[in-house]
Amino acid sequence: MNLLFDGIVIVGLFAIFGVSHSVLASNGVKRRILEQFGNKIAFYRLFYNLFSTVVFFAIYYFSPKPDVYIYDLDYPFDIIIVILQIFALIGFFWAGSFIDVREFLGIKQIQRYFNGTYNPDELDEHLTFIVEGPFKYSRHPIYFFSILFLGLRPQMDFFYFVFFLSMVAYFIIGSKFEEKKLIERFGVRYINYKKTVPAIVPYKIFNTKYET
Numbered sequence: 001m002n003l004l005f006d007g008i009v010i011v012g013l014f015a016i017f018g019v020s021h022s023v024l025a026s027n028g029v030k031r032r033i034l035e036q037f038g039n040k041i042a043f044y045r046l047f048y049n050l051f052s053t054v055v056f057f058a059i060y061y062f063s064p065k066p067d068v069y070i071y072d073l074d075y076p077f078d079i080i081i082v083i084l085q086i087f088a089l090i091g092f093f094w095a096g097s098f099i100d101v102r103e104f105l106g107i108k109q110i111q112r113y114f115n116g117t118y119n120p121d122e123l124d125e126h127l128t129f130i131v132e133g134p135f136k137y138s139r140h141p142i143y144f145f146s147i148l149f150l151g152l153r154p155q156m157d158f159f160y161f162v163f164f165l166s167m168v169a170y171f172i173i174g175s176k177f178e179e180k181k182l183i184e185r186f187g188v189r190y191i192n193y194k195k196t197v198p199a200i201v202p203y204k205i206f207n208t209k210y211e212t
Contacts, residue, residue, distance in 0.1 A: 006064040007162050013059045014166035021052050021170075022177050027184065030123040038120060042113035045106030045124040060163070068158040078154035088148035095134045095141035100126075127185045131193065137202035139179070139193070143171040144200050175199055 023029060025048065034041045073081060102108045103126055112118040119126075134141035150164050182190045198204055 003066055003068060003158065006066050006158070010063045010159060010162045011166055013063050014163065014170070017052075017055055017059050018166075018170040018173065020055065022174055024048055024051070026177065027123060027181055034120055034123060039113060039118050041120060041124055042109040042118045043106070045109050047106075048124070049106055063159060063163070065157070065159040070156040070158060070161050072156075073154045081152050081154045085149055085152040088145050088152055091134070092142060092145035092149060095145055098130050098133050098135060099142075100128065127182065129182075129186050129190065129193075134202070135197075137197065137205045138200060139197050140171070140175050140200050141202070143175060144202065147171060147200070171200065 030041065030044065033044055100108065106124070108126070109118065109124060134144075138144050147168055150167055153160065153164075156164075179190075179194065183194075
């Protein structure tokens with residue numbers, strides 16, 4: 001009974017993170033901020049990232065962590081899993097190399113603000129339509145490699161198992177909200193891309209890819 005309660009608390013806490021993260025990232029909230037503060041919304045992306053990071057680690061820290069293990073792999077299976085995890089991490093950085101990290105963090109927005117070149121119609125981010133590298137096979141390759149990296153564990157306790165499932169749910173649900181903004185920005189072009197390329201798992205990798 002205590003384990004079930006702990007699981008519910010863990011899921012609830014990470015649900016709070018997921019909902020707050022998605023709501024604060026919505027265009028509706030951003031437009032209200034734009035109405036109130038004008039082009040100072042250029043600072044919002046950095047604030048959003050910092051706030052989300054603090055909330056995430058606070059929830060991670062305060063979540064109950066019962067001393068219960070799901071599994072603990074023996075040698076050599078533990079080494080094999082770690083090697084696969086390293087490949088997943090490499091894939092994560094490979095996918096990340098195709099995005100503008102400074103734009104993602106919110107640094108470029110502030111630079112454009114002080115340079116007088118910030119376009120408030122972009123809200124807090126200059127969206128780009130990326131169809132190179134892993135984005136030809138998965139619309140969200142960073143999520144895909146993140147799931148692999150988080151899930152490939154030589155040792156899995158109860159807390160981490162529930163945390164992992166919560167993060168997978170967050171990636172799936174969050175991608176839906178993210179794509180609404182991309183369709184709003186890129187229209188038919190992104191809709192056609194969506195019809196061709198899988199959302200997260202690149203299961204069509206050997207028979208098709210998106211061509212620009």
